[in-house]
Amino acid sequence: MPTRRRSARDRARRELGQNFLIDEGVVRRLVDLLEPTPIPVVELGAGSGAITRDLVRSGREVTAVELDPHWADRLRDAFPDVRVVRCDMLDYRFPTAEHAVVGNLPFGLTTSMTRRLLTEKSWSEAVLLVQWDVARKRAKGANQLNAQWAPWYEFQLRGRVPARSFRPMPAVDGGILKVRRRLQPLLPRGEQRRYQRFVEAVFTGRGRGTTEIVRNVTGHRVRNLPALPRDLQAEDWARLYAETT
Template identity: 50%
Template sequence: MTRTRPSRPPAGGAHELGQNLLVDQQVVDRVVDLVPDTPRPLVEWAAGRGAVTVPLARLGRPVEAVEIDERSAERLSRVVPGNVTVTRGDILRHAPPAEAYDLVCNVPFHLTTPVLRRLFTLPGWQRAVLVVQWEVARKRAAVGGATLLTAQWWPWFAPRLDRRVPASAFRPRPSVDAGLLVLDRRTEPLLPTGQQRDYQRFAAAVFTGPGRGLPDILVRQGLDRGDVRRWAREHRVRPDALPRDLGAPAWVAAYGLTRSERGQERAGLRRSAR
């Protein structure tokens, strides 16, 4: 029997949901196709009226559908099969399963940044299939250039852009198109978790630091000019390249310069615990 777990509504009273429901079956089918073929349980954030929930349930895996709107949650609990648990709650406060799982979310556009930030800090999930605004999907997948948020989490997560989703696929129709963004937790991270804070601080300093092109920015951060030149040659970084132009391997290699003995001395960066 499907059950609806109560959850305390968000503080502050009325909540503006701002969700555009998927009504295009081809897009729904593609979302389900992107879910990996594993026995892991599934979590769907912002389940709405179940357009994606019901097809996910047909995969035969345990599904937890999280929806903040009381009427939608009650309706959903009446139409889903027994392998689905409907939880009424805020996706920004939802407690995920303790074991490994996969996540699906048609992200309410006004919650895109907080949802992504929370997702990156949550343990457990292995793949996230997200419907987000088109430009956000492009930026997070580093299409046309990376953002700081993408660069800061690249060593641990691999993003890719699957396709564009037209505004006509939603009701009510939004003013912009969306995109299907797939995030995979790397089975072999490019950096140890213990270096995460130092690396992210380094990425932020490079993105916001002064200089005419990346090599100049890195030297101004205190790195050895010769080391930077060798790094630039190895990774084909032009003198006028910007932080947005780097890929994940180049970011990790640049950070590695700060962890050399010479880099530690020149940059004065704290050595992370190994």
């Protein structure tokens, strides 16, 4: 009978995409990557509390977001000073005051949760444990999502986490992605929607190379552009937008 209960719980965890972090060294790395400022921290997908414990030890004010009712109750019992919010992290209403974000994100929610975070205006930094390929792709920047948000955020790859660091063990490794809000944005926030439409148009536009695509999209001929849109850096995108719109 106990075995059946554990199996049912394991199935539920897998349905929620929960891969719990069991490597204490990785936990310390995640917490240490936060800037040493005493702002509150929102932890996404707190699960069994492995990261929560180190956040509490750091003396920070912590809000733990967890969907699984079993783990939400365990978190409340283990950490009475932590505010536990039981909800889907995609539905969580972030604080309006400045805060940091830490999260061991379910691999299946990485892209949707990252997009959600980027639309929020109050957090200053986020340290996210995500699927390795996604972390590497985000940090490299050669994709439309990064280009659309690069004027306001910096993306950094801060390490690879082997699959054996999780239970249940996923089929792929994890990666630590740090996202920081730029103190001096490359473009005004009021230009966000227009700029993002511009980036989408360039990424999906027709043409043989960036120069031709930009000319077809904007009517402007801009010289000395890299071969493909994915080769443009954050500063290049901001400058190209300013010159052609």
